[in-house]
Every structure is written in C-alpha cells, then in structure tokens.
Amino acid sequence: MVSNNPYDESLSWIPAQGKLPAEPGAYQRQITFSQQSAYAPAPDVSFSRAQTANAVQTKVEQKKPRPAQAPQQSPRMPKAEAQSLAKRLKKYIIVTSIAAFGLLSWLVAGHLQTAATSQSTPNAANPPDATNTSASDNQSGDDSPSISNPADSGSYFDQQGGGYGFGNNGSTQGPATSSGVS
Amino acid sequence: MASATTAQHRDRPPAAVSPDPELDFITPAGMSRAHFRAMGTTITLLLPEGQQAAGLDAVRTLFEEWEQTLSRFRTDSELSRLNQQAGGLFIVSELLLRVLTEALAAARATNGIYDPSLLKQLAQLGYDRSFDELPVELPAVTYRAQPGGAWRSIQVERKMRCVALPAGVQLDFGGIAKGMAVDAALERLQERGIHTALVNAGGDLAVHGLPPETDHWSIAIQGKDAVWTIPLHHGAIATSGLARRHWRQGEELRHHLLDPRTGLPVHNGLWSVTAVAARCVQAEIAAKTAFILGLERGRAFLIDHQLAGLFINTDGTWETGGGFPEQVMRRLP
Numbered sequence: 001m002v003s004n005n006p007y008d009e010s011l012s013w014i015p016a017q018g019k020l021p022a023e024p025g026a027y028q029r030q031i032t033f034s035q036q037s038a039y040a041p042a043p044d045v046s047f048s049r050a051q052t053a054n055a056v057q058t059k060v061e062q063k064k065p066r067p068a069q070a071p072q073q074s075p076r077m078p079k080a081e082a083q084s085l086a087k088r089l090k091k092y093i094i095v096t097s098i099a100a101f102g103l104l105s106w107l108v109a110g111h112l113q114t115a116a117t118s119q120s121t122p123n124a125a126n127p128p129d130a131t132n133t134s135a136s137d138n139q140s141g142d143d144s145p146s147i148s149n150p151a152d153s154g155s156y157f158d159q160q161g162g163g164y165g166f167g168n169n170g171s172t173q174g175p176a177t178s179s180g181v182s
Numbered sequence: 183m184a185s186a187t188t189a190q191h192r193d194r195p196p197a198a199v200s201p202d203p204e205l206d207f208i209t210p211a212g213m214s215r216a217h218f219r220a221m222g223t224t225i226t227l228l229l230p231e232g233q234q235a236a237g238l239d240a241v242r243t244l245f246e247e248w249e250q251t252l253s254r255f256r257t258d259s260e261l262s263r264l265n266q267q268a269g270g271l272f273i274v275s276e277l278l279l280r281v282l283t284e285a286l287a288a289a290r291a292t293n294g295i296y297d298p299s300l301l302k303q304l305a306q307l308g309y310d311r312s313f314d315e316l317p318v319e320l321p322a323v324t325y326r327a328q329p330g331g332a333w334r335s336i337q338v339e340r341k342m343r344c345v346a347l348p349a350g351v352q353l354d355f356g357g358i359a360k361g362m363a364v365d366a367a368l369e370r371l372q373e374r375g376i377h378t379a380l381v382n383a384g385g386d387l388a389v390h391g392l393p394p395e396t397d398h399w400s401i402a403i404q405g406k407d408a409v410w411t412i413p414l415h416h417g418a419i420a421t422s423g424l425a426r427r428h429w430r431q432g433e434e435l436r437h438h439l440l441d442p443r444t445g446l447p448v449h450n451g452l453w454s455v456t457a458v459a460a461r462c463v464q465a466e467i468a469a470k471t472a473f474i475l476g477l478e479r480g481r482a483f484l485i486d487h488q489l490a491g492l493f494i495n496t497d498g499t500w501e502t503g504g505g506f507p508e509q510v511m512r513r514l515p
Contacts, residue, residue, distance in 0.1 A: 156291030157468065157487040159460040164417025164490070166507040167398030174208035175402035175411045175514070176393075177226055179419040179456055180385035180426070 208400070210393035213378070220245035221253070221360055222312055223384030228393075229371075230378050237376045241367045245383075248366075251277050252359045254301060255312045261353060265301065269349030279343050282336075285358050288467045289333045292483075295471045297330040297442035301352035307447070308431045309438055322432020330442030356438075357386075361420060361466030364388050388418035388462040402514065406453045407498040409514045412507055414458075420465035422473045423454025423494070441474050450476040451495055458490040458506065465489075477501065 077085075209215045214234045216227045225245055229237040253259045264272050274282070285298040304310070308320040337346035347353070360383045367381045368390045378391030380399055389399050398413035403421065428437035441448045457469035468489050472480030477493050481503035484491040490506040502508045 156287055157459065157464055157489065159464075159488060162416060163460045163488075164458045165415040166510060167413030167415050169413065169510060173210075173400055174206055175400045175409075176210055176213075176228060177207055177380060177382045177387060177399075178385070178402035178404060178409075179382075179387055179421045180404050 207402075210396060210399070212394035218242050218245075221249050221363065221383060222255070222314065222356075223360070225384075226380075226382040226387075228380040228399075229376060233376045236374055237371050237379065240370050240374050240376075241381065244367050244370055245363055248277065248359060248363045251275060252281060252355050254354050254356070261355065264345065264347060265352045268347040268351050270346070272345050272347065274343050274345050276343070279338070279340065279345070281355050281359055281362060282338065282345065282353070283340070284362060284463065285353070285355060286333060286336065286338070288358060288463075292467065292471045294331055294333070294442055295474050296358075296467050297333055297440075298353050298355060298358065299332040299336070299351050300330045300440050300442060300445070301354040302350070303328055303330070303440055303445045304354060304438065305352075307436045307440075308429060309427070309436070313427050316429055318429055320429060320431045320436075322434070325431070327445040329445050330440070357422070357466050357470060358463060360384065361386050361418075361461075361463035364418070364462040383462075386418075386420040386462050386466050388465075389414060389416060403456050403492060404454075405494045405498065405500060406496070410492075410511045411514060412511055417458055417460055418462035418465045419456060419458050420462060420469045421454055421456040422466075422469040423452070424496075425454060439470065439473055448474050448476075451497075452477060452480075453494045453496045453498075455480060455494075456492040457484065458504075472503075 207215075209228065212231055213228045214231045216229065216234055216238045218225050218238070220242070225241070227234075227238060227241055249259075250256070251260045254261055254265070256262060260275055260278050264274060264278065282298075285296075288296045289298060306323070306325055308323075309316065332348065332351040335348045336351065338344075364381045364383050364386055365388060368379060368388055371377075371379045371381075372390065378393060380387060380389045387401070392415070393399065398415050400411050401414045401419060403410050403412060403419075404425070406425075422439060424437050424439070428435065430436065435447070435449075437447045439448050440446065452473055455469045455473040457465045457472060459465040459468055468484060468487065468491070472483055472491055472493070474480075475483055477495070481491065481493065481501070484504040488504065490502075490504040492500060492502055492506050494500045
C-alpha cells in the first residue's frame with residue numbers, strides 16, 4: 001500500500017522490507033552508526049570492520065618481536081656483585097620491617113590509650129548515659145564510695161573557657177560581694 | 183577578747199552566720215546592684231548601669247523557673263513529684279533531666295563523695311523543710327545511719343527523657359541546682375547583650391567580664407574569725423561549710439554536709455572550704471567534696487583537678503590548696 005498523504009515524509013526513511021541494501025558498504029556503515037551513543041555527535045568518518053581489523057593487525061604486528069631481535073642472553077652478574085646486592089636488599093628489608101613494626105606498635109599503643117581514657121572519663125557535656133544506661137556505669141561495683149581514683153573525674157572538672165583567674169594585686173577597695181557559706 | 187569568744191564557742195554548735203555579715207559591700211563604678219530572694223537564699227546581681235532592669239528581669243525569671251522545677255520544699259515542684267514516684271518511670275522536663283544528668287556526672291566524677299541521693303537521710307536527721315523554717319533544736323530521734331550510693335541505680339533514658347528512680351531513693355539538688363542556675367544566669371545575660379556581670383546565689387558566685395576601670399572583682403571570703411578579700415578576674419567561687427545550715431537533734435549537732443560513706447554529718451575539723459573553678463557548679467561540687475574528704479585528701483583532690491581552695495579549720499586557722507592566691511589575699515580589719 002502506498003500512502004497518499006503528501007505530508008508523511010517518514011516513509012522515505014523506511015527501507016523496503018526484506019531487501020538488502022544495494023550499496024556494498026551500506027551494511028558496514030549502518031553497523032558503525034548503530035554502535036554510536038545516542039548522545040554522541042554523529043561521526044564525521046566511520047570505519048568499516050575490515051579497516052578496523054587491519055589497524056589492529058598492524059599494531060599487533062608492530063609489537064611482535066622480530067625474529068632478528070631474538071632474546072639475547074644478558075651477561076651473568078659477577079658473584080661478588082650479586083652477594084653485595086643481596087646484602088643490601090636484606091638490610092633494606094630488615095630496616096623496613098623494624099620501622100613498620102615500630103609504627104604499628106605506636107599506633108596500637110595510641111589507640112589503646114585513647115580507648116582507655118574515653119572509657120574511664122565521663123564527659124560532663126555528653127555523659128555515658130546518653131542513651132539508656134545506669135548511673136552506676138564506670139564504677140567498680142563497690143558500694144562504698146571512695147576517692148581512690150580521682151583521675152576518673154578529669155573531664156568533669158575540665159576548666160573550660162579559660163578556667164579561673166585572679167588579679168595581680170590585692171584589692172584596695174572593699175568587697176563587691178562575698179562567698180559566704182552556703 | 184575575740185579569741186576568748188572563739189574558745190567559748192568551740193564546744194557549742196556554731197553560731198548562725200548571715201550570708202551577708204556586717205560587711206560594707208562596695209558597688210564597682212559603672213555598675214549597679216540588685217537583690218531578690220529565690221531558692222531559699224538571696225540572689226545578688228552586679229550589672230552595668232543602664233542594663234540593670236533587663237538583667238534583673240532575665241535572671242529573676244530564670245531562678246523562679248528553676249526553683250519551681252527543682253525545689254524539694256515545694257510539694258508541687260517537678261522534683262517532688264519525681265521523688266513521690268520513686269519505684270516507677272517518670273518523664274521529666276528538659277531542665278530536670280539536665281540537672282539530674284549533671285548531678286550523676288558529678289557523683290561519678292567524685293566517686294560518689296558528692297551524692298545527690300541522700301535526701302532520705304537528711305530528712306531523717308531533721309532537715310525536712312526549708313532551712314528558714316527549721317528550728318534550731320529538734321527532738322531526739324533514733325537515727326539509723328544509712329550510707330549513700332543509691333544514685334548508682336538510677337536509670338536515665340535521655341532521648342525519651344525517662345527516669346527510673348528506684349523505690350526508696352529520693353533526690354536533692356539543693357547545692358548543684360544553685361551552682362548551675364548561676365552559670366545559666368550568666369549565659370542568659372550574655373544572650374541579652376549583658377557581658378559584664380556578677381551573679382551570687384547565697385555564696386555560690388560567678389563573674390563574666392570586668393567592671394570598668396578595674397582588673398578584678400573584689401570578693402570577700404568569710405572565715406570563722408576573719409574575712410579576707412581576693413581579686414577574682416574570671417571564674418566562679420563557692421563555699422561549703424558549717425556556718426549556716428546546722429541544728430541540734432536532741433544532743434547531736436547536725437548539719438547538711440553528709441558523708442555518703444557513713445550517712446552521717448561530717449565532723450573532721452573543717453569549718454568551711456572555698457573552691458575556685460571555671461564554672462560555679464564545678465566550684466560548688468569541688469567545695470563540698472573537699473569538705474567531706476577533709477583537709478589532706480580534700481586538698482589533694484583540688485590539686486589533682488587543678489582547682490584552688492581555702493580550707494578553714496574549726497579552730498579558726500586556715501590553709502590553702504591548689505593555686506589559691508595566698509599572696510593577694512587581704513584580710514579585712
């Protein structure tokens with residue numbers, strides 16, 4: 001059926017069903033076009049598969065060692081030089097191992113210290129019972145209070161905001177107020 | 183004459199000392215003074231002239247809110263309701279949660295020497311009403327001393343603001359709430375643009391900024407037989423001692439500073455401890471803890487935490503600890 005609609009130009013884009021393209025290179029160009037991204041600009045030049053295969057083949061051939069340049073046997077290293085090289089390598093490995101071990105130990109020690117500190121010092125601003133804990137956390141379980149480990153209280157008594165300070169000279173005027181017994 | 187008077191008083195209960203004994207306080211130039219009553223004590227403010235009304239209003243409102251929530255002497259306060267519901271779960275306000283959290287942190291930090299859960303013991307010793315209403319002499323009762331430490335079993339769920347107070351445990355935030363209120367008052371003043379202020383809640387005080395033309399606030403510290411001034415540049419001061427809150431129960435001299443290890447009032451030869459710290463609540467907790475620990479261990483405690491303190495003994499002698507500025511202490515005539 002032939003459309004009689006004079007405004008329908010799309011029909012001219014549809015190839016006839018079951019017919020091969022008349023031009024020999026048309027199939028190759030069609031494939032090349034279909035492999036392009038929909039968002040990519042249309043290529044100025046498209047290569048046929050044969051051309052691409054030729055290019056690859058050329059590259060492979062270029063990389064192949066020529067028979068004339070067959071592997072040459074490198075001269076053997078003198079024994080003394082080899083021993084000296086081995087010695088240097090051994091030294092390098094030992095020094096590197098010691099340094100790595102030292103670094104690792106330092107990191108582990110630092111981590112353990114930080115963990116111990118954060119576990120033993122309750123923070124006033126963010127106390128350990130931030131979600132749901134008992135007030136007895138961080139305690140030894142001894143019901144009798146003692147002051148055996150005052151270091152536990154480090155963070156509570158942190159002197160934030162500059163702490164406290166005194167004037168350099170005794171006041172010559174009367175007191176402004178008093179810190180009476182409360 | 184003075185020493186004879188002192189000697190006569192050694193075997194007697196200490197005489198009540200007014201929070202503002204016969205001292206002539208000097209208001210620094212450019213500042214104005216205001217007073218009001220709250221939390222069972224006198225709140226004194228020193229504020230820049232011209233900002234007094236706004237500052238007084240802000241601080242008074244804050245103290246009223248805190249007292250309404252935290253007073254154990256008001257039956258309708260939130261703290262009283264929490265104490266009545268011990269043994270169950272209770273959803274608390276942000277303020278009560280904040281103070282409870284601070285109290286538990288302070289208890290942990292002092293290994294339980296500061297103990298907010300000694301209200302039951304205090305009440306059995308007679309301190310079951312506002313100190314202004316407490317008679318000097320109470321009838322004798324058989325008091326079975328119970329050690330403290332009940333704070334360890336209090337459960338807090340912060341997100342839900344839920345508190346589980348074990349049955350029989352009662353909380354008292356008297357001192358810590360005052361210290362925290364002083365710190366909060368200074369913060370509120372700064373939010374209102376008042377950057378120079380002194381807030382004193384019955385001896386627990388903190389300063390911010392400096393009065394014009396001076397490099398310190400002159401603060402009087404009451405000893406047993408003497409008064410000194412120290413020049414405070416910044417920070418807070420609090421004093422704990424026997425001078426004011428004491429009474430007799432039968433033949434026994436009682437006061438409000440209980441040793442949680444025994445559940446009994448402390449008698450260790452100290453008359454008072456004054457502590458200096460960055461925040462008023464820290465100074466309050468440090469003074470109380472050092473007092474309960476006694477001179478030697480109390481001083482070691484202050485030094486360990488880089489705090490300063492003045493220890494006054496019941497015989498009137500005194501010693502300093504930490505970085506207390508002995509060299510600039512000036513004895514008032």
